[in-house]
Amino acid sequence: xxxxxxIGIGQTKIxxxxxxxxxxxxxxxxxxxMMDAQREEADALYIGNMMSSTANHQQHLGAxxxxxxxxxxxxxxxxESACSSGAxxxxxxxxxxxxxxxxxxxVVGVEKMTDSPAGEITAALATAAEAxxxxxxGVSFVALNALVxxxxxxxxxxxxQDFAQFSINAHANARNNPFARFHDTLSLEAYEKGxxxxxxxxxxxxxxxxxxxxxxxxxxxxxIHASSRPxxxxxxxxxxxxxxAAHDRxxxxxxxxxxxxxxxxxxxxxxxxxxIDLFEYHDAFTIMATLSLEAxxxxxxxxxxxxxxxxxxxxxxxxxxxxxGGLKARGHPVGATGLYQVVEVVQQxxxxxxxxxxxxxxxxxxxxxxxxxxxxxxxxxxxx
Amino acid sequence: xxxxxxIGIGQTKIxxxxxxxxxxxxxxxxxxxMMDAQREEADALYIGNMMSSTANHQQHLGAxxxxxxxxxxxxxxxxESACSSGAxxxxxxxxxxxxxxxxxxxVVGVEKMTDSPAGEITAALATAAEAxxxxxxGVSFVALNALVxxxxxxxxxxxxQDFAQFSINAHANARNNPFARFHDTLSLEAYEKGxxxxxxxxxxxxxxxxxxxxxxxxxxxxxIHASSRPxxxxxxxxxxxxxxAAHDRxxxxxxxxxxxxxxxxxxxxxxxxxxIDLFEYHDAFTIMATLSLEAxxxxxxxxxxxxxxxxxxxxxxxxxxxxxGGLKARGHPVGATGLYQVVEVVQQxxxxxxxxxxxxxxxxxxxxxxxxxxxxxxxxxxxx
Numbered sequence: 001x002x003x004x005x006x007i008g009i010g011q012t013k014i015x016x017x018x019x020x021x022x023x024x025x026x027x028x029x030x031x032x033x034m035m036d037a038q039r040e041e042a043d044a045l046y047i048g049n050m051m052s053s054t055a056n057h058q059q060h061l062g063a064x065x066x067x068x069x070x071x072x073x074x075x076x077x078x079x080e081s082a083c084s085s086g087a088x089x090x091x092x093x094x095x096x097x098x099x100x101x102x103x104x105x106x107v108v109g110v111e112k113m114t115d116s117p118a119g120e121i122t123a124a125l126a127t128a129a130e131a132x133x134x135x136x137x138g139v140s141f142v143a144l145n146a147l148v149x150x151x152x153x154x155x156x157x158x159x160x161q162d163f164a165q166f167s168i169n170a171h172a173n174a175r176n177n178p179f180a181r182f183h184d185t186l187s188l189e190a191y192e193k194g195x196x197x198x199x200x201x202x203x204x205x206x207x208x209x210x211x212x213x214x215x216x217x218x219x220x221x222x223x224i225h226a227s228s229r230p231x232x233x234x235x236x237x238x239x240x241x242x243x244x245a246a247h248d249r250x251x252x253x254x255x256x257x258x259x260x261x262x263x264x265x266x267x268x269x270x271x272x273x274x275x276i277d278l279f280e281y282h283d284a285f286t287i288m289a290t291l292s293l294e295a296x297x298x299x300x301x302x303x304x305x306x307x308x309x310x311x312x313x314x315x316x317x318x319x320x321x322x323x324x325g326g327l328k329a330r331g332h333p334v335g336a337t338g339l340y341q342v343v344e345v346v347q348q349x350x351x352x353x354x355x356x357x358x359x360x361x362x363x364x365x366x367x368x369x370x371x372x373x374x375x376x377x378x379x380x381x382x383x384x
Numbered sequence: 385x386x387x388x389x390x391i392g393i394g395q396t397k398i399x400x401x402x403x404x405x406x407x408x409x410x411x412x413x414x415x416x417x418m419m420d421a422q423r424e425e426a427d428a429l430y431i432g433n434m435m436s437s438t439a440n441h442q443q444h445l446g447a448x449x450x451x452x453x454x455x456x457x458x459x460x461x462x463x464e465s466a467c468s469s470g471a472x473x474x475x476x477x478x479x480x481x482x483x484x485x486x487x488x489x490x491v492v493g494v495e496k497m498t499d500s501p502a503g504e505i506t507a508a509l510a511t512a513a514e515a516x517x518x519x520x521x522g523v524s525f526v527a528l529n530a531l532v533x534x535x536x537x538x539x540x541x542x543x544x545q546d547f548a549q550f551s552i553n554a555h556a557n558a559r560n561n562p563f564a565r566f567h568d569t570l571s572l573e574a575y576e577k578g579x580x581x582x583x584x585x586x587x588x589x590x591x592x593x594x595x596x597x598x599x600x601x602x603x604x605x606x607x608i609h610a611s612s613r614p615x616x617x618x619x620x621x622x623x624x625x626x627x628x629a630a631h632d633r634x635x636x637x638x639x640x641x642x643x644x645x646x647x648x649x650x651x652x653x654x655x656x657x658x659x660i661d662l663f664e665y666h667d668a669f670t671i672m673a674t675l676s677l678e679a680x681x682x683x684x685x686x687x688x689x690x691x692x693x694x695x696x697x698x699x700x701x702x703x704x705x706x707x708x709g710g711l712k713a714r715g716h717p718v719g720a721t722g723l724y725q726v727v728e729v730v731q732q733x734x735x736x737x738x739x740x741x742x743x744x745x746x747x748x749x750x751x752x753x754x755x756x757x758x759x760x761x762x763x764x765x766x767x768x
Binding site: 044063066072077088096100102127237239243245248257374375 | 385405428435438442443444445446447448451456457458459460461462463464465466468469472476478479480482483484485486512515516519621623624625627628629632640641644754755758
C-alpha cells in the first residue's frame, strides 16, 4: 500500500452564511486547498455531507460540486455516515490514492444547516439514530447523549462541573482561530449556569451547528518534490461501527467503535497513545470528549474527566485537544467536521497554528464520531 | 494495485415489499452473498443508497445495516451519487480491497421506494438534478430525459418506434429472471400505444421503481483457493462526472461522462468495445440505452437505435444487453441498480444465467448512470 500525503488544506469560517449556498462554501474550501497544494487539477472528489437532501433539497453532490468547483469530468461522489461523514470521506480518499487508482484526490466536507427551521434540523440529525426504536420513541439526539452522560456520572461518581474544563478549554482555543464560530471565553460560573437542554447536558456541554466547509488535497507521498514545507503523511487510518441503537450495547458508556478504530490506526502507525502530540477529538458533547479519551487509551475507563480537572488538555498540557476550538467552539457543521479536524492537525504539524501552536508537534490524531458512538473513524497524521 | 475478485453475489426480488423494511432487504441480499461466498465475516460494508433520508427517515445506513446483518463492529458507510450510487459503492469496495487496507468487503445496494407517496418519490428523484436551475423550474426527472430524447430524435432523424426493441428485449429477458419486477412480454403495438409520461417518453420507454437490494463480496484475487467455480475479477473500473444541469453541456445528447469512464475501464482491462460479451447498461429510459451504447463505442454517434432495429441486443446478438431484464423490466430501485448489474454479469460469467445464458461469456460490462448523464460509473468483469 503506497503512502498518502496531505499537500493542501482549506476551510471557510463556520457561521450562519445566509448569503452563501452549499456549493459556494464547498467551492471556497476546495479552491483554498488547491491553491495551498499549488494544484489546478485533480482526479477525484469525495464529499462528506450528512443532510443536504433535507436541508438543501439537493443530493448528487458529486456532480453538483465538481461542476461548480471547476473540477470538470472527474470522479465525484458523496459519503454519508451521519456526523462522521467527513472522516469517512477522508478515508475514502486515502484508500483511493493508496490503491493506485487515483493520483490526486480532493476531499471536502460541507454542511449548510442554518437555512432550515431548527425543528427540521433536529429531525434531520435524528436520522443518525435508529428510526424505529429510538427516534419514533421521541428521543432527540441530545437526549440520547444525556442518557449516556447521566449513566456515566452515576457509574463513576462524577459531578457536572467536573466536565467544565472541556468546554472552557475549547472556547479559549477558538479565540485565536479566525475560522471558528465562537470567539468568546467561557467561565466556570457561566458553564454551571448554562440553560439546560436535556439533563445533565446544558448548552455549554453541547457543540453548535453551523454552515461551513473544509477540504484537503491528497497525493502519493513519493510524488512530492522536495520543498521547505514539512511533509505530512497519513500514518494510520481506522474505521469501525457499533450497534446503531445505544440501548443495544453491552455498555453505552464505552465507545467500542472508537477502541477498535484507534487500535487499528495505532498499529498501522506503529505508535501508542503516549506518542500523540495533539488530539482533535469529537467533543460534540462533553460526555463524548470524555469517552473518546478513554477509548483511545489516554485515560483509564471512568477517569476521562481527569483530563479536564487536571487541565492536561491545554495547549501545553499532556494531551492538547480541540486546539483550534473543537466542535464546541470552532463549531460542528456535521458532515464537514471530520475535515476541519484534519485541516487543524495539518496546521499544527506544519507549525502554522499561530498563537495556538503546540510546540514541536510531530504526530496528531483525529477522531470523528457518527451517531451515539455507532460509527467512529480515527486518523493519525505524521510530519516526516 | 492488487487484483480484486467477486466471490459472492446475492439479490432480492424487486417489487413492492410492504412487509419488509430497508434493512430487511439489505440484510437478505448480504446474507445471500455471504453464503454464496462461503464467508461468515467481512472487514467492511459499503452501501449504495440514494433516498433513505426522505423515503425512510433513516440515514447513517452504515451502522444501521451492519448491525442488522450481524456484521458487528466492521467499517460501514453509505455512498450516494443519485442513480449511480450502487456502482459508486462497488467502486469504493474495489479501491478499498485493491489498496490493501481491506481484505474482505461486502458491497450492498438497497432502495425502498414504494412506502412513500409517488409525489414524494418524484421529488426525491429530482434531487439528482440541479435544485436551483432545473428542479425549481418545474422540470421532473422524466421531463429532463424527454427533452434529451426529443433533441436526439430531431438531430438524427429517428422515430419513436425505432427505440421499441430496447424495451421489448428487456421484457423478454426478464421473463426468466425470478428476481425481476415484471414477467410479461411487451409487443410493438403495446409499446406504441403506451400512456405518455413526458413526450416523447411513454410508460414503456421508462423503467419502474421498486424495492430491492443486491450485494457482492470482494476479496483480493490471489487469496482465492483453487476451486471448480470460475474466478471473476474486476478488470476495469472508471468513474466520471459531467455538469449536473443538462443545459450546461455542449451536447446534451452525448454522454461525455460515459465516454471518459468507459475509456478508463477499457484501458485498464486492455480491451476495446469489440471484446465485450454482454453489457448491463442503464436503460432507465430508452434514450439512455441509446446514448450509452454510443458513448461506449459500440455504435457510431447518432446510430444507437440501430442496435434495437437490427436486434443486435438479443441474447444471441452482437452485443447482448439487459440480459436479465435491465432497469426496464428487472426494475430500478435506484441505489441498488448498480449492484444488480454486477450480480447479473457475474451470473453470466459463471454460466449461471439459466435460460438467459449468453454463450461462453468471458467479459461483461456494467454502466450505471446518475442524474441526466452527470455521474457515470463503468466496470468490466472478466472470467479468468
